Amino acid sequence: xxxxxxxxxxxxxxxxxxxxxxxxxxxxxxxxxxxxxxxxxxxxxxxxxxxxxxxxxxxxxxxxxxxxxxxxxxxxxxxxxxxxxxxxxxxxxxxxxxxxxxxxxxxxxxxxxxxxxxxxxxxxxxxxxxxxxxxxxxxxxxxxxxxxxxxxxxxxxxxxxxxxxxxxxxxxxxxxxxxxxxxxxxxxxxxxxxxxxxxxxxxxxxxxxxxxxxxxxxxxxxxxxxxxxxxxxxxxxxxxxxxxxxxxxxxxxxxxxxxxxxxxxxxxxxxxxxxxxxxxxxxxxxxxxxxxxxxxxxxxxxxxxxxxxxxxxxxxxxxxxxxxxxxxxxxxxxxxxxxxxxxxxxxxxxxxxxxxxxxxxxxxxxxxxxxxxxxxxxxxxxxxxxxxxxxxxxxxxxxxxxxxxxxxxxxxxxxxx
Amino acid sequence: xxxxxxxxxxxxxxxxxxxxxxxxxxxxxxxxxxxxxxxxxxxxxxxxxxxxxxxxxxxxxxxxxxxxxxxxxxxxxxxxxxxxxxxxxxxxxxxxxxxxxxxxxxxxxxxxxxxxxxxxxxxxxxxxxxxxxxxxxxxxxxxxxxxxxxxxxxxxxxxxxxxxxxxxxxxxxxxxxxxxxxxxxxxxxxxxxxxxxxxxxxxxxxxxxxxxxxxxxxxxxxxxxxxxxxxxxxxxxxxxxxxxxxxxxxxxxxxxxxxxxxxxxxxxxxxxxxxxxxxxxxxxxxxxxxxxxxxxxxxxxxxxxxxxxxxxxxxxxxxxxxxxxxxxxxxxxxxxxxxxxxxxxxxxxxxxxxxxxxxxxxxxxxxxxxxxxxxxxxxxxxxxxxxxxxxxxxxxxxxxxxxxxxxxxxxxxxxxx
Numbered sequence: 025x026x027x028x029x030x031x032x033x034x035x036x037x038x039x040x041x042x043x044x045x046x047x048x049x050x051x052x053x054x055x056x057x058x059x060x061x062x063x064x065x066x067x068x069x070x071x072x073x074x075x076x077x078x079x080x081x082x083x084x085x086x087x088x089x090x091x092x093x094x095x096x097x098x099x100x101x102x103x104x105x106x107x108x109x110x111x112x113x114x115x116x117x118x119x120x121x122x123x124x125x126x127x128x129x130x131x132x133x134x135x136x137x138x139x140x141x142x143x144x145x146x147x148x149x150x151x152x153x154x155x156x157x158x159x160x161x162x163x164x165x166x167x168x169x170x171x172x173x174x175x176x177x178x179x180x181x182x183x184x185x186x187x188x189x190x191x192x193x194x195x196x197x198x199x200x201x202x203x204x205x206x207x208x209x210x211x212x213x214x215x216x217x218x219x220x221x222x223x224x225x226x227x228x229x230x231x232x233x234x235x236x237x238x239x240x241x242x243x244x245x246x247x248x249x250x251x252x253x254x255x256x257x258x259x260x261x262x263x264x265x266x267x268x269x270x271x272x273x274x275x276x277x278x279x280x281x282x283x284x285x286x287x288x289x290x291x292x293x294x295x296x297x298x299x300x301x302x303x304x305x306x307x308x309x310x311x312x313x314x315x316x317x318x319x320x321x322x323x324x325x326x327x328x329x330x331x332x333x334x335x336x337x338x339x340x341x342x343x344x345x346x347x348x349x350x351x352x353x354x355x356x357x358x359x360x361x362x363x364x365x366x367x368x369x370x371x372x373x374x375x376x377x378x379x380x381x382x383x384x385x386x387x388x389x390x391x392x393x394x395x396x397x398x399x400x401x402x403x404x405x406x407x408x409x410x411x412x413x414x415x416x417x418x419x420x421x422x423x424x425x426x427x428x429x430x431x432x433x434x435x436x437x438x439x440x441x
Numbered sequence: 442x443x444x445x446x447x448x449x450x451x452x453x454x455x456x457x458x459x460x461x462x463x464x465x466x467x468x469x470x471x472x473x474x475x476x477x478x479x480x481x482x483x484x485x486x487x488x489x490x491x492x493x494x495x496x497x498x499x500x501x502x503x504x505x506x507x508x509x510x511x512x513x514x515x516x517x518x519x520x521x522x523x524x525x526x527x528x529x530x531x532x533x534x535x536x537x538x539x540x541x542x543x544x545x546x547x548x549x550x551x552x553x554x555x556x557x558x559x560x561x562x563x564x565x566x567x568x569x570x571x572x573x574x575x576x577x578x579x580x581x582x583x584x585x586x587x588x589x590x591x592x593x594x595x596x597x598x599x600x601x602x603x604x605x606x607x608x609x610x611x612x613x614x615x616x617x618x619x620x621x622x623x624x625x626x627x628x629x630x631x632x633x634x635x636x637x638x639x640x641x642x643x644x645x646x647x648x649x650x651x652x653x654x655x656x657x658x659x660x661x662x663x664x665x666x667x668x669x670x671x672x673x674x675x676x677x678x679x680x681x682x683x684x685x686x687x688x689x690x691x692x693x694x695x696x697x698x699x700x701x702x703x704x705x706x707x708x709x710x711x712x713x714x715x716x717x718x719x720x721x722x723x724x725x726x727x728x729x730x731x732x733x734x735x736x737x738x739x740x741x742x743x744x745x746x747x748x749x750x751x752x753x754x755x756x757x758x759x760x761x762x763x764x765x766x767x768x769x770x771x772x773x774x775x776x777x778x779x780x781x782x783x784x785x786x787x788x789x790x791x792x793x794x795x796x797x798x799x800x801x802x803x804x805x806x807x808x809x810x811x812x813x814x815x816x817x818x819x820x821x822x823x824x825x826x827x828x829x830x831x832x833x834x835x836x837x838x839x840x841x842x843x844x845x846x847x848x849x850x851x852x853x854x855x856x857x858x
Contacts, residue, residue, distance in 0.1 A: 028566070031561050060544075065511065066510060068510050068572070071511050095476075096476045097577060098476065098477070098594050100476070117544075119535060129536065144450050150448065162515070164538065164539055177514055
């Protein structure tokens with residue numbers, strides 16, 4: 025894409041009232057726009073990143089057999105009264121039909137999915153299975169000051185599993201846990217993300233959270249660096265530690281952000297909705313469920329919090345808006361522009377995603393924009409590089425800079441596609 | 442995909458209270474689930490179709506230079522008061538923050554996009570450009586009885602264009618109109634879809650609607666079959682007809698559904714938000730805008746209304762949930778199952794999307810399900826076809842049935858990929 029066509033502009037100043045690093049950098053770089061506290065639009069660069077994060081998640085959900093669907097935001101109170109979550113949960117956004125009937129905007133989807141499964145599930149042969157979606161959730165948060173890491177409206181990937189019994193559920197639960205670990209690895213958050221024991225609610229001893237270490241996090245966790253596991257403050261007791269075989273002396277308290285969570289739900293929902301099946305003996309059994317959440321927007325914010333530097337954002341390659349940021353200097357008649365345009369075409373032919381900064385602007389400004397936007401590889405074409413028959417490449421991540429031939433550039437990029 | 446894994450089941454009976462053909466067939470075939478009147482969830486088969494419809498639209502929007510983004514549902518009244526649409530429009534769903542502040546759920550996005558463009562647009566060099574999204578819209582409809590063709594919550598593709606002047610706007614408007622015509626062609630609706638003159642509002646004489654002929658439509662249009670254009674009843678006057686060079690005697694009244702519309706907005710929104718740019722002479726000018734809507738869900742419903750037959754749905758190949766419905770009979774130890782499974786693997790290796798009905802069930806039921814679900818090509822492996830060293834293929838559209846060799850099947854499918 026030509027940068028002169030990209031409608032967003034970078035800004036030198038952070039927007040007023042933004043205090044979180046992720047929102048400041050993403051707004052300055054033109055990835056997001058704040059509509060109100062806790063409500064952000066994704067502009068083209070930001071939406072490219074979001075789509076890539078969602079695609080990584082989608083691929084890993086498909087691997088474990090998840091079937092994608094799309095449930096609704098508008099919800100009727102009747103369904104949620106069955107589990108007592110209509111009156112008890114206090115972060116509903118509510119609205120009304122013209123006839124005065126109350127509706128809610130979904131903050132999760134256990135109730136409607138459990139309810140609709142009654143029409144499709146009857147026999148043990150129908151189990152196990154799992155379904156997921158990327159769908160906008162609404163949560164009426166009291167305060168929202170963490171940029172895109174805690175918002176009132178956000179896309180969530182929520183997966184729900186349905187199993188015959190506890191054992192079948194545990195098998196799937198382990199698969200889902202491993203899928204999550206793969207997702208964080210692909211998103212460049214592996215080193216800082218800990219599988220964390222947290223409160224399990226009524227139906228299971230623990231749930232698992234995935235917590236990424238960052239001072240911007242709202243949670244406190246106690247990590248065991250060697251075992252690469254952690255315990256959330258809410259269950260950090262002597263009893264739990266001994267239960268998990270952890271020693272207080274091996275643990276360090278850290279601030280972290282919850283980037284995903286997985287829950288065993290037992291029969292809590294299937295009981296409320298009488299979601300059952302006939303087993304091999306023809307006897308009625310309740311379905312055992314699990315739910316597995318992850319927020320692509322929060323992941324995007326976390327990546328910015330964890331991987332950015334003083335100059336701007338540093339995107340991991342799997343989710344970068346483009347693979348290459350191509351820069352040249354001089355006007356449209358200059359040799360460097362013509363060479364760069366030629367290289368731009370060749371990269372496009374090779375299906376390499378490239379943002380070509382074709383604007384007429386000072387080199388310093390272009391370099392600053394490039395660092396702010398954070399595309400993994402910067403490629404510069406200048407009179408100097410042309411004289412040498414090469415291009416200058418620089419990694420946004422490690423800063424390594426060198427002159428290489430175009431053929432080598434293509435080979436490296438193909439390798440990482 | 443194995444049909445035994447697909448969690449949805451077909452139903453013999455239509456759901457109660459459904460009167461529209463599209464909702465009846467889509468519910469029976471397991472594509473959608475009704476949450477309440479005018480609010481439908483998309484189950485895996487339905488979501489596959491929706492994603493394909495969206496991908497067709499996305500490709501055509503990218504061709505004309507649209508940049509994809511994602512705006513928010515939650516809206517503050519201040520923005521919409523500037524155009525007087527907060528108090529005047531009566532199909533808002535409204536909600537409140539915990540501090541009591543009113544919010545609305547977006548039914549369109551001219552106001553927030555025009556507002557945010559003030560931060561990114563300053564010079565004639567920034568124009569023209571266009572941006573689009575696939576985003577859930579909310580409309581508090583009084584009644585909702587047309588299945589997924591008129592709903593209270595629906596994904597809409599809305600594109601917005603920003604131009605320097607009326608001429609530049611008209612150039613883009615024509616491009617967008619042609620992109621729409623290509624979309625309807627790719628979706629198999631070309632023959633029945635008419636570019637229709639409709640009321641233009643304050644800032645232009647006419648807008649264009651795209652109307653597909655169907656008795657399920659809520660609109661009446663007057664069509665000229667030869668010229669392939671139409672006039673909406675709302676502007677069907679002698680003056681308009683003479684203006685458009687149409688003769689009353691050439692026109693026939695028909696029921697139709699509006700599957701898309703494109704609007705010239707003039708400076709209505711840029712004036713309200715003071716969205717301007719500096720022209721070549723350094724003088725302030727207002728931006729000229731357009732908006733272009735299309736609803737993937739309504740398109741899906743329209744396809745079902747227009748192309749289905751008494752046995753079920755008939756999907757056009759570009760948007761079918763799968764390209765091939767593979768059927769075999771007999772249990773897992775039978776020859777036909779083993780042959781079919783082998784063919785299933787080969788189709789998957791060739792990246793052909795195939796639904797394999799591996800269930801143990803009577804042939805009649807499998808055929809009925811296959812007709813109901815509507816995948817374009819049915820392939821049957823039976824003892825008879827194996828004896829001949831062939832497979833039986835049948836087109837869901839024209840019913841043509843024949844025995845061909847697997848190599849020929851692969852070649853045909855590759856050709857249409």
